[in-house]
Structures are given as structure tokens and as C-alpha cells.
Amino acid sequence: MRNSFLFILVILCSSFLVAQTGSIPEMKTQKGFIKVDYLSINMPQVEIPNESNMGFSGIHYNIFLNESFYTGVGIYGSISGERGGFFTLGVNAGYKKYLNKKLYIDTGFHFGGGGGAGAPDGGGAFILPHLNLGYNFNHFSLNTGWSYVNFFDDGLIRGNQLNVALEIPLDFNYANYKNVEKTFSLESLKNSSWNKATKRTSFMVHLNNLKVLSEANATTGEVLKGKTIRLAGFEFANYLSENWFAFLKVDGAYSGIRAGYMDVLLGAGYNLSFNKNRTNILAKFGIGAGGGGGVDSKGGFLLYPDISIEQQIFDDIYISLNKGYLLTPNQHFSTSTFGVGLKYYVERNGTFSNETAFNKGKFKGIEVIIKQDWYFNAKRMENPTEDMHQISLQVNLDLNKHLFLAGQTSFANFGDAGAYAEGLVGLGVRTNNILNTNASLFTQILAGAAGGGNISTGEGLIIKPSVGVDYQLNNTLSLRSAIGYVKAKGGALSNPFLNFGIKYNFTFLNMK
Structure with missing residues (x-):
């Protein structure tokens, strides 16, 4: 009788566990890639005599709709020439066809809006189609070819140019949105397709301050040295290993100078944790584009060394203090940076980590x-x-x-x-x-x-x-x-x- 009771109990527990696993949302994989591209745009001779080409660089994230068609979003900024502070945002659509295992043709279309730095951009609307030939090196690919840019809403910037691009595959796992806020125990998740190492990601909103150190005045003639440009923005970081991470940072000015300054920075950093992972010191270095609001950043290319200290205030929420510099390579525009942020850490799409013990997933x-x-x-x-x-x-x-x-x-x-x-x-x-x-x-x-x-x-x-x-x-x-x-x-x-x-x-x- 006792053996029969134990047998029935085991069957019931097994059925319960199977039912829990069966109710866990299906893990799906979205294929995608990051693209960084560059093109040199021939600028019309309107306000600046003998104006040099504008180096236009973009970062995009695209997802595949099937094996060949893709779509996504991208942001461009000036990094050379005379138009530092020229930025755009747009949507992508494209088609990628492999000719063999390595060689492929990529054709696509970008539509967006933006401008700045006194450029003849009209209303800001522009198109940027391309036709490229690429080679896949397995972990990344390179492609180059023809592109055409046209700021067609009364703008004067238009023409054909060569473009070059680096693409890195970046897929992500997900579940349908109907599963939002559903919670599962660690034991049930271990018996599912989600049983793998977590990936660490952080989101931060922050206030940053740029104290101008350089002598160059604003393009309006206003003296900037000694002024503090106050910025608000956000930062997204994804960890590549236990300590190393890549980040994207976007800021805009809300006080201190005439409105219009913005910077977009992409970089990498190292996180050193101590105090039982409640305190972090982060060293970061970024490059990117910035300008506008009268700031004379020349072509717009910026360097960003920074060090931050973070302290845990809740389970996954940290307060961050940062100190660093933001400057052009020749220090024509140079600032000392300091700021404060609120950061949210996520251990996602897995069930175990070397640093943290979990008991449930949501x-x-x-x-x-x-x-x-x-x-x-x-x-x-x-x-x-x-x-x-x-x-x-x-x-x-x-x-x-x-x-x-x-x-x-x-x-x-x-x-x-x-x-x-x-x-x-x-x-x-x-x-x-x-x-x-x-x-x-x-x-x-x-x-x-x-x-x-x-x-x-x-x-x-x-x-x-x-x-x-x-x-x-x-x-x-x-x-x-x-x-x-x-x-x-x-x-x-x-x-x-x-x-x-x-x-x-x-x-x-x-x-x-």
C-alpha cells in the first residue's frame, strides 16, 4: 500500500512539472545584425566657400523578416568636414542575396529626417538608397558600393557616392508579448529551452554636464569657455563577457547654451565589481559625433574617456556618478564631464549566472x-x-x-x-x-x-x-x-x- 502511494505521488509530481514546463512560453530567435557605415557626401557650395565633403557615419540595427528581406532603424551623424552637429534618424528596408557561401549582394533603402549645423537641409527629409557587394567573414562581414543621398524637401544636399559598411550578426531571443509579466520558478525554467547562461544588459537615464575648457567660441560668437552645458539622455549597455561591455550613449542639451546641441557615442568599457557586487567601478571609452547649438565641433568627431562609480540602492537599480572628458581629437572643442544617473541591470534570457543566484524569472x-x-x-x-x-x-x-x-x-x-x-x-x-x-x-x-x-x-x-x-x-x-x-x-x-x-x-x- 505504501509503495502504491509513493508511486501515485511520483506520477502526480511529474505531471505537475510537465504541466509547468508546457506552460512556459516558447523561446523564439530573431535574426538580426548591427551595421556601421560611412559615406563622404559632396556638399553644395552655399555658406562655406570651398566646403569639404561631409563624412557621414551611421549605426543601424536591422532584423530579418525572412532569409533575405530585412528592416530596421538607424541614426547618422557628421564626423568630418564642417558640419559637426548634423544628425539624422531613419528607417531601413533591404534585401540580401548570397551568390555563394561568402559573397553577397545587398540592396536597400533608408528614409529619414534631420540636419543641423547650418547645412542646407531644407525640411530635413531625405532618402539614401544603396547597392553593395559584400563578403562574409563568418563573425562579421564587409560590403561596399554605390549610394545616393537626396534631402528632397527643399534641401540642397544631394549626390552619388561610395559607401563602406561593417556588419556584425546580433540575434536575440524573445517570447510573444502576450506573456508579459508571467512569472515562473527557477526549477520549471531549468526544464525548458531557457536553461542557458543569462546575458547582462543595463539601461540608464542620466543628467550630464559639460564644462567647456577650450578657447573656441560658439559659431554665433558667444564665449563658451567656462560655461556648463547641461545634458539629459540615456545609455544602453550590453555585456560581452563577465566584465567587458559595449555601450551606446545619446545626450541632448536642455540648459546652458542655445538649444540644439546633441551627441551620440558608441564605445566599450570594463566593469570592476566589489563589496559583494553592490559597488561597481566602470572605465569607458567612446567615439562618436556631436555638435549643434552653436558649439563649434568642426566635423563633429568626438572622443569620450570616462570613469564611473555605481552603488546599488535596490535589487537591480544603481545610482551612478561619472567623471570624464568629451573632446575633438585636436581639442578645438574640449570639455570636462560630470554627471549622475539611475541605472537598471537586467539578467536576461537564461537561468544561471556565475555572479548571481536566481529563484524565479519574469x-x-x-x-x-x-x-x-x-x-x-x-x-x-x-x-x-x-x-x-x-x-x-x-x-x-x-x-x-x-x-x-x-x-x-x-x-x-x-x-x-x-x-x-x-x-x-x-x-x-x-x-x-x-x-x-x-x-x-x-x-x-x-x-x-x-x-x-x-x-x-x-x-x-x-x-x-x-x-x-x-x-x-x-x-x-x-x-x-x-x-x-x-x-x-x-x-x-x-x-x-x-x-x-x-x-x-x-x-x-x-x-x-
Whole structure:
């Protein structure tokens, strides 16, 4: 009788474990790649006599829709020439066909908006098609070929040029968004396809300050030496090993100088942890592009050495203090940097780590939104007021089923304001689906830095509340629309706006 009871108990426990494993979301893999490209654009001789070519460099992330077609987003910036502070944002679509195991043809199209640094960019809208021949070296590939750029909304920048690109495969694992906020025990996850080493990622929002050390004045003649340029932005880092990581950092000015300064930096760093992993010292070095707001950064190429110290304040949340330098290679523009940030660490898409012990995992949601904003009667500093349009990228991280943290960057593409850009962070709230439909409502409030394009934003601080609706098309895609209001502190920009776009969402496994 006792043996029979034990046999039944074992069967019931086994059935329970199987049921738990069966309910665990399926791990899916999205194929993708990072692309860094460079092209030398022949600039029209308008404001600067005998102007040299603008070195235009971009970083993109693309995902494959099938074996050959891909799509994604990318941001470009000037790194040589005379137009430091010239930035754009856009969307990619392309087709990659292998001729043999190594050689391939890549053709694609980039549409975006942006400008700056006094360049003849018109409204900012531009196209950038390419046709390249590439070679795959297994861990990376190189390609080169023809490209054409045209700032077609009354801009004068257009022409054909050679481009070169480096591509690195970067896939990610995910589960359908319907699994958001579901929690599973460590034991059940060990019996699933998620049973592998975690990958470490961090997200940080920060305030940074640039104290100008160099003698060069602003392009307007304003003395910059001794001034402090106050920036707001975010940083994303992905760990390549236990200590080494790569990072992307984006900042925009909100005070200290005329609105319009921005920098985008890509780099690597080393994390030394002690005090039972509650304290970290990070050494970082980045390169990238920056300028605008009257800052004379020449071609725009910047170097960024930095050291930070972080202290844990909650389970996965750290406060960060940083000190470093941001400068052009010849120190024509040179600053001392110091700042503070709030960082969130994630151990994702696995069940075990050499540094941390886990007892459960929760699926957290990510939303990536590409949209078009329409600002009604956007106030200018000088030119007659007119509507302005901009292309916008927003990324949301779900804090729970209804509350999300948002980061957004936007660049003007129509409306004679090509140099205008925004970098914002904030919070939002969403509802469940309403009235037994695929529609849900949301509201969000964003704030941050904005400027350029003759738009009246004062020193750059804006606030941007909105309400809207999402309509779910399938497990990963939704249509999105919103209305709202944008207000600049210290500037005349104060008007309603509406937007429409498409949202791509998924979940990742976050271990605790």
C-alpha cells in the first residue's frame, strides 16, 4: 500500500512539472545584425566657400523578416568636414542575396529626417538608397558600393557616392508579448529551452554636464569657455563577457547654451565589481559625433574617456556618478564631464549566472515604436510659423502590465526645420483591451531636450504629454496613434500635435 502511494505521488509530481514546463512560453530567435557605415557626401557650395565633403557615419540595427528581406532603424551623424552637429534618424528596408557561401549582394533603402549645423537641409527629409557587394567573414562581414543621398524637401544636399559598411550578426531571443509579466520558478525554467547562461544588459537615464575648457567660441560668437552645458539622455549597455561591455550613449542639451546641441557615442568599457557586487567601478571609452547649438565641433568627431562609480540602492537599480572628458581629437572643442544617473541591470534570457543566484524569472515587455509627429504651427525664432513634421523612435520598457518607462528621439523631416531634434524620457500608463476589441488606451508624459531648426525652444527643455490608442494586428505588431501638447520652457514653442505609427513588441526573460 505504501509503495502504491509513493508511486501515485511520483506520477502526480511529474505531471505537475510537465504541466509547468508546457506552460512556459516558447523561446523564439530573431535574426538580426548591427551595421556601421560611412559615406563622404559632396556638399553644395552655399555658406562655406570651398566646403569639404561631409563624412557621414551611421549605426543601424536591422532584423530579418525572412532569409533575405530585412528592416530596421538607424541614426547618422557628421564626423568630418564642417558640419559637426548634423544628425539624422531613419528607417531601413533591404534585401540580401548570397551568390555563394561568402559573397553577397545587398540592396536597400533608408528614409529619414534631420540636419543641423547650418547645412542646407531644407525640411530635413531625405532618402539614401544603396547597392553593395559584400563578403562574409563568418563573425562579421564587409560590403561596399554605390549610394545616393537626396534631402528632397527643399534641401540642397544631394549626390552619388561610395559607401563602406561593417556588419556584425546580433540575434536575440524573445517570447510573444502576450506573456508579459508571467512569472515562473527557477526549477520549471531549468526544464525548458531557457536553461542557458543569462546575458547582462543595463539601461540608464542620466543628467550630464559639460564644462567647456577650450578657447573656441560658439559659431554665433558667444564665449563658451567656462560655461556648463547641461545634458539629459540615456545609455544602453550590453555585456560581452563577465566584465567587458559595449555601450551606446545619446545626450541632448536642455540648459546652458542655445538649444540644439546633441551627441551620440558608441564605445566599450570594463566593469570592476566589489563589496559583494553592490559597488561597481566602470572605465569607458567612446567615439562618436556631436555638435549643434552653436558649439563649434568642426566635423563633429568626438572622443569620450570616462570613469564611473555605481552603488546599488535596490535589487537591480544603481545610482551612478561619472567623471570624464568629451573632446575633438585636436581639442578645438574640449570639455570636462560630470554627471549622475539611475541605472537598471537586467539578467536576461537564461537561468544561471556565475555572479548571481536566481529563484524565479519574469517575462518583461519591450515596445519599439516608429511614428510620424505632426506639430501644428510650431513657433519659430525668426521665420514665419508653419506646421512641422518629424520622424520619431520610442522604446518602452514595461515596469508592470500597465506602467512603462519611455525613451524617445525625434528628428524633423518636413516643415523647413531640418535641424530640429528631440531627446526625451518619461512614464506612461496603458489600459487592458477595451470593449472586447484589440484596442487599448494609453497616456504618457515625456520631458527632455529639444532644439535646432529655428524652432523656439529657449535653452532646450520641453514637456510633452499625450493620450492615444493602440490597435493590435498580431502577436508582435500594433497600429498606434496619439494626440498631445508640447511646451518649451523659456521658448515660444507651445502647440498641439498628433502622431501615427507602428509598434513592434516582445518579451524577454528577466531573472530574479
